Amino acid sequence: MLSRVAASFYWLSRYIERSDGMLRMLKINYASSQDTIQEFTWAPVIRIFAGQGEEETERLDNNTRAVLKYMVTGKDNPNSILNIITLSRENARGVQEHIPKDLWQCLNEYYHTVKDPKIEKALQREDPIGVLDILIKQVMLYYGTAEITMERGEGRSFMNIGKYLERAIQSVDILDTKFGSVSDNPDLLTDTSYWKHLLLSLGGYELYLKTYREGFEASNILEQVVLNNDFPRSVIYSVNNIQRYFDRLKNNSNADDFRELSFQIGRLQSRIKYSSVRSIEQDGLHQYLTQIRKELYGIGNALNAHYFANS
Amino acid sequence: MQESGYFDKYSPISGVWDEMYGADTNVRDHYRKVIEYISGESADDLNKKEELAKRLFMSQGITFTVYNSGEGIEKIFPFDIIPRIITADEWAFVERGIKQRLTALNLFLKDVYHNQFIIKDGIVPIDIIYSCPHFLREMYQLQVPYDIYVHISGIDIIRDYDGTFYVLEDNLRTPSGVSYMLENREITKRLFPDLLPQCGVRSVTEYPTILYKNLLALSPRQISNPTIVLLSPGIYNSAYFEHTTLARLMGVELVEGRDLVVNNHKVYMKTTTGLQQVDVIYRRVDDEYLDPLVFNPGSMLGVAGIMGAYRKGNVAIVNAIGTGVADDKAVYVYVPEMIRYYLNEEPILKNVPTHQLGNADERDHVFQNINKMVIKKTNGSGGYGMLMGHAATEQEIEEYKLEIMKDPRNFIGQPTISLSSAPCYMQGELQPRRIDLRPYALYGPDGIEIVPGGLTRVALKEGSLVVNSSQGGGSKDTWVLA
Numbered sequence: 001m002l003s004r005v006a007a008s009f010y011w012l013s014r015y016i017e018r019s020d021g022m023l024r025m026l027k028i029n030y031a032s033s034q035d036t037i038q039e040f041t042w043a044p045v046i047r048i049f050a051g052q053g054e055e056e057t058e059r060l061d062n063n064t065r066a067v068l069k070y071m072v073t074g075k076d077n078p079n080s081i082l083n084i085i086t087l088s089r090e091n092a093r094g095v096q097e098h099i100p101k102d103l104w105q106c107l108n109e110y111y112h113t114v115k116d117p118k119i120e121k122a123l124q125r126e127d128p129i130g131v132l133d134i135l136i137k138q139v140m141l142y143y144g145t146a147e148i149t150m151e152r153g154e155g156r157s158f159m160n161i162g163k164y165l166e167r168a169i170q171s172v173d174i175l176d177t178k179f180g181s182v183s184d185n186p187d188l189l190t191d192t193s194y195w196k197h198l199l200l201s202l203g204g205y206e207l208y209l210k211t212y213r214e215g216f217e218a219s220n221i222l223e224q225v226v227l228n229n230d231f232p233r234s235v236i237y238s239v240n241n242i243q244r245y246f247d248r249l250k251n252n253s254n255a256d257d258f259r260e261l262s263f264q265i266g267r268l269q270s271r272i273k274y275s276s277v278r279s280i281e282q283d284g285l286h287q288y289l290t291q292i293r294k295e296l297y298g299i300g301n302a303l304n305a306h307y308f309a310n311s
Numbered sequence: 312m313q314e315s316g317y318f319d320k321y322s323p324i325s326g327v328w329d330e331m332y333g334a335d336t337n338v339r340d341h342y343r344k345v346i347e348y349i350s351g352e353s354a355d356d357l358n359k360k361e362e363l364a365k366r367l368f369m370s371q372g373i374t375f376t377v378y379n380s381g382e383g384i385e386k387i388f389p390f391d392i393i394p395r396i397i398t399a400d401e402w403a404f405v406e407r408g409i410k411q412r413l414t415a416l417n418l419f420l421k422d423v424y425h426n427q428f429i430i431k432d433g434i435v436p437i438d439i440i441y442s443c444p445h446f447l448r449e450m451y452q453l454q455v456p457y458d459i460y461v462h463i464s465g466i467d468i469i470r471d472y473d474g475t476f477y478v479l480e481d482n483l484r485t486p487s488g489v490s491y492m493l494e495n496r497e498i499t500k501r502l503f504p505d506l507l508p509q510c511g512v513r514s515v516t517e518y519p520t521i522l523y524k525n526l527l528a529l530s531p532r533q534i535s536n537p538t539i540v541l542l543s544p545g546i547y548n549s550a551y552f553e554h555t556t557l558a559r560l561m562g563v564e565l566v567e568g569r570d571l572v573v574n575n576h577k578v579y580m581k582t583t584t585g586l587q588q589v590d591v592i593y594r595r596v597d598d599e600y601l602d603p604l605v606f607n608p609g610s611m612l613g614v615a616g617i618m619g620a621y622r623k624g625n626v627a628i629v630n631a632i633g634t635g636v637a638d639d640k641a642v643y644v645y646v647p648e649m650i651r652y653y654l655n656e657e658p659i660l661k662n663v664p665t666h667q668l669g670n671a672d673e674r675d676h677v678f679q680n681i682n683k684m685v686i687k688k689t690n691g692s693g694g695y696g697m698l699m700g701h702a703a704t705e706q707e708i709e710e711y712k713l714e715i716m717k718d719p720r721n722f723i724g725q726p727t728i729s730l731s732s733a734p735c736y737m738q739g740e741l742q743p744r745r746i747d748l749r750p751y752a753l754y755g756p757d758g759i760e761i762v763p764g765g766l767t768r769v770a771l772k773e774g775s776l777v778v779n780s781s782q783g784g785g786s787k788d789t790w791v792l793a
Contacts, residue, residue, distance in 0.1 A: 002570050006583045093372070093546050097559035101371075108372045154583065253584040307583050 001154045005098055007308035008091040009155050012107075013162035015088035019081050020139045021170045022049050026071055027132040028201040033064050035193070042067045044177045048170075050079050068128055072135070073120040081135065082114050100149035103142070110138035160245040161303070168238035169296050174202065175225055176289045182218070192216050199224075202233045219277045226272065226280065235292065236272045242299065243269055249307075257306035264302055268295040318346055321734055321741045328474045328731040329743060330395060341398050341792055344510045348503065349393070354739045360392050360502045361736065367501060373494050375549050388491060389785030391735040392502055395746060395767040396510075402763055402791045405476060408660030409466055409752050410759045411650060416481060416637045417754065418653040420460040423636060424450045434652050435645045439667075442720055443642065444690060445484075445635025447598065449605055453622060456529050457756045460631040463522070463593075465489070465749045465766075468660070470731035477663045477728065479747065481646070483638040484630060485595050488766040488786075489518060489751045490553035493560075495788040496764070511793040513763040518751065519560035521762070522593075525755030526563075529627035530590040537590035539563045540580065542571070544596050544612045554595055568596070573616030576623040591627045592617075598632050640689040640723045641667055663728055669720035677724035681708055684724045686715070699776065701727055730776055733787070735769060745770040747778050748789065763791035 025045055033040035039062050046057045049071065060067050074080040089111045096104055113119065114135065122131045150156045178198050182188045195216035199205040204224055211228070212220045226235045243265050250258055272292065280288045323329035323336070331342045338346060349357070368374065368387040375386060397405075422429050423440060430437050440446050465486030467479040496515055500507060523539070530537035543554035545567045558565035570580050571589065579586035594601065600610040602618040620626045636642060644665045647658045666673035668686075677684050686698040698711045715722045732743035750765030767787040768778035778784040 001583050002564065002566065003581050003583055004567070004570050090546060093551070093555070095565075096372075096555035097563075097565050101559070104372065105370055109370055112369065249583070251584050 001098075001158075003308050005095045006154070006158045007304075008095045009098070009158040010162035010303065010308070012088045012091035012095075013159040014166040015084040015091070016107075016139060016142055017163045017166040018049075018079075018170070019084055019088075020136070021167070022071065022081060023132050023136045023139065024203060025049065025174075025201045026068065027129055027136070028197055030064065030068070030128050030132070032193070032197045040064070044181060045071070048173045048177050050077055065124055065128075068123045069120065072123055072131075073114065085111050085114050095155075098155055100145075100151075102149050103145050106138075106142045106145045110135075110142060113138055154249065157245040157248045158307075161242055164238040164241040164245070165296060165300060167233060168235050168242070169293065171202065171225055171233055171235050171238065172289050172293050172296070174198070175222070176286060176293075179218070179222075179285055189218060195221055204231055204233060207231055219281070222280065222285070223277045227275065227277070236269075239265070239269050239272055254306075261299065261302050261306060264295070264299055268292070268299070271295070316350075317741045318350060321743070323743050324732055326472055327729055327743070327745075328470050328472055330731055330733040330746070341396050345394065345396065345506070348506055357392070357736055358739070364390055364392055364498050364502060367498050368494075371494075373491075373552055375552065388780055389769075389771055390495060390498065391737075391744075391769055391771075391785055391787045392499075393734050393736050393741070394499060394788045394790045395733045395748075396790045396792065397748075399792050401476075404659070405468060405748075405750065406761050406763075408476070408478075408658075409468075409750060409761060411654065411656060411659050412466065412478065412481070412646065413461060413464060413752055413754060413759055415650040415653050416483065416646065417458070417460055419649045420631070420634060420637050421458050422653075424633065425452060429649065429652060432652070434648050435642070439639075439641050439645075439669075439720075440636065443636050443639045445598065445633065445639060447633035447636075449618060449622075450631070450633035454624070455631045456531070456624075456627055459754050459756070460634050461637070462525060462529075462629045462631075462754050464630075464752050464754070466752065468748045468750070469663075469728055472729045472731075474731070476660055478646075478660050479663060479728075480640065480643065481638045482749075483634045485597060486749070486751070487550040487553055487595075488749055488768075490556040491786055492751065492764055492766045492789065493518060493556070495766075495786060499788040507790075510790065512790040513793050515762045515764040518753075518762045519557060521753050521755070521760050522557070523561040523563070525753055525757075526561075526591045526593055526627075526629060528756045529629065531624055531627060532588075532590050534590075538580070538587060539591040539593070540566045540571075540589050542566055542568070542592050542594040542596055544568075544600070548595070550595060557593075563593075568610075568612045568614050571614040571617070573614055573620050576616070576620045576625055578614065578617060578620045578626045589626060591629065593629045598635060601628075601632065635690075640665070640687055641669070641720065644723070663725045666724040667720075668715055668722040668724060673724070674715075674719060678712065680726075681724075683726055685727050686711065686722055686724045689721050689723060697777075699727070727776070730770070730778075733767070733769070735771070735787070737771075742773070744773070745776055745778065746787070764789045 029042065029045050041061055043057050043061050046060060046067065060070055070077050070080065072081045075082065077083065089107055092099055092104060092107050119131060146159070188194045196205065198221065199208050202225065207230070208224055211224065224231050224234065228234045229237055229240065231237060246261065246265055323332045331339060333339055365387060368390065373387060375388065419429060429435050430440060461483045463486065465482045465488060467482065469477050469479050471477060492515060526539045527537065541554055541558045541563055543551060543565055545551065554565055564580065566580055572579050572581060572586065578589040580589055596612050599606045601613040602615060603610045603613055604615050605618040621628050621632065643662065644667055647662055650656055650658045666677050668674045668677060677686070681700045684700040686700070688696045698707070730745040730747060733746045734741040735744045746767050746769050748765050748767050750761055752759055752761045767789040769785045769787055770776055770778045771785045772783055
């Protein structure tokens with residue numbers, strides 16, 4: 001497979017996964033903002049997904065409709081759904097002949113849906129949940145189509161590596177931000193709706209209820225999001241999948257490149273696998289997550305250097 | 312025959328050959344079935360079909376992007392739902408004509424890059440060749456596989472007021488539009504269920520298969536699975552949709568210049584598992600951008616050293632380099648002579664009478680009759696830089712004349728041909744619009760094959776004679792009957 005093509009697969013997939021995470025986050029936070037008597041703050045969401053300076057974050061913070069516009073259809077926000085789906089589609093366009101036609105049409109329709117001026121208007125005037133659901137459905141169509149139509153080959157491996165890398169980074173960022181807010185404001189520790197919304201935005205609420213009987217405990221949430229292999233958005237689940245799909249790229253002609261990356265992925269996998277909630281708390285959650293994030297970025301950079309460099 | 316509203320109201324343009332109506336305003340036989348079908352549809356039905364066509368083009372990404380104030384706006388190539396129909400006899404004639412013409416043009420290219428008998432015998436003047444920017448000395452004495460230069464061509468054919476077919480230009484470099492021929496047909500199948508088989512319309516779907524077979528045959532390495540690639544300038548090229556379509560339909564790799572590298576006079580592509588040798592390149596990058604070491608040094612679209620690999624015979628390039636010398640509009644004038652010279656036959660398809668403005672007498676003639684003339688640059692394309700004498704103002708004509716006098720060799724003049732018209736569905740009714748036809752011919756070791764069909768382009772503006780997509784033209788599905 002051409003290096004450029006592999007890189008495009010990887011990126012188109014990362015962007016789609018990012019859009020999925022963002023849309024769910026926005027949906028739950030919007031719902032939460034309707035439930036809050038005191039002023040609702042969007043700052044954590046903006047920090048996680050838009051990486052904006054404090055000034056911009058403050059400007060948007062308490063204005064729900066402005067945040068939605070900025071995050072979904074904002075042309076000047078490089079990380080808005082509109083802009084990342086455009087990028088995802090540009091990547092797909094460059095590898096169109098490697099993607100099943102069904103999948104290309106899916107992505108193309110997702111793009112046209114976000115671009116439709118009706119979406120922006122509805123976000124400002126109508127029920128935002130309805131609008132976000134339309135977009136979430138586009139992502140789900142994409143994932144279903146990819147699952148059914150993608151050839152089980154190298155391309156899909158690069159796609160899945162991109163997808164799970166992005167997902168792991170998101171889960172780490174979300175945990176870090178949410179637990180960071182707790183250390184600033186210890187009252188949140190006992191705020192049930194705070195934890196409930198965190199779990200909902202990761203799609204892990206129902207699993208949590210089934211797994212832990214004693215109500216919302218920070219340490220249980222930490223365990224589910226980092227260490228629970230049955231939770232599809234957990235860090236360990238994502239890293240195991242990175243390992244699994246990377247393993248399929250093993251090939252005689254790239255043995256050295258493979259070995260180097262395989263080592264990095266294996267090291268990260270072990271670091272998480274042999275952690276426990278207690279050991280994480282001893283290390284300090286923030287330090288722990290920072291280290292994981294650094295290693296995830298390291299894997300991305302190594303892929304770039306060893307597999308995509310020729311592109 | 313009972314005709315419903317659309318056809319009662321249809322009035323062909325007087326003095327113009329209409330593809331559907333004969334001179335005595337009788338419907339031509341080959342249009343009857345379609346008329347019957349469409350007459351049974353309400354305006355609402357037809358509007359829905361138009362909408363469906365637009366939606367299908369959009370959702371499949373069959374679009375080109377217009378950049379406007381920093382924002383890309385995607386547009387579909389306008390499509391008219393009413394097919395253009397060609398009879399079996401008409402097609403047989405066009406097909407024979409194209410094969411004859413291409414055979415001669417190909418012999419001309421071989422000759423001009425080798426012995427140059429045609430120049431020595433005084434048929435084509437030497438200065439016309441040497442002043443052509445597409446005559447490339449790098450190709451001199453270079454042997455190309457099977458002596459085929461033009462593997463893919465899209466010759467533009469028009470009909471005059473009396474229905475005579477003329478060749479307007481020979482597109483022998485990287486002609487585009489074939490994907491629209493294929494997609495238009497797919498869309499028509501959706502718009503008019505069952506109508507194609509009922510009318511006996513011949514299929515065009517073989518095109519990618521034939522092209523692939525021809526590319527495969529050109530591989531310099533005698534191996535079972537040679538690497539064939541389609542070289543595209545990338546996603547910002549206006550024909551990028553076509554590049555991906557062809558790559559997909561043939562199952563070959565779509566590459567950009569940055570994906571390729573030349574080492575030891577061999578071309579490789581950069582893959583995740585190392586370099587892989589490339590055998591055949593169907594390039595959609597023009598000659599001058601192909602190799603920065605030989606041609607335009609600033610080009611980022613090509614591959615450094617590819618010309619060396621080509622000269623060594625380590626890679627086949629399709630179309631061959633330097634074919635532009637045969638579709639220079641100043642050389643076009645001599646094509647009928649070429650047919651007589653190389654094949655000892657009379658040309659089947661006529662040239663549009665053409666005046667070379669480098670020649671003082673002809674220039675005078677053209678200037679005196681400028682209101683009845685179209686003047687073109689010999690190396691222009693896409694309808695840019697043309698002067699339509701009948702539609703230009705005094706001032707435009709004077710300015711254009713000054714431009715011509717700077718370098719008269721670069722211009723030709725042709726009498727305005729009254730392109731034939733065909734019915735188009737516009738604003739709820741049928742209206743005649745001018746059309747041309749671009750069939751696609753594939754020249755491989757087994758000979759020339761032309762899938763029955765082509766791209767019918769339409770001048771959508773009322774009264775316009777310019778069909779180029781860059782000038783607001785659209786297209787139609789083209790039906791060749793069995």
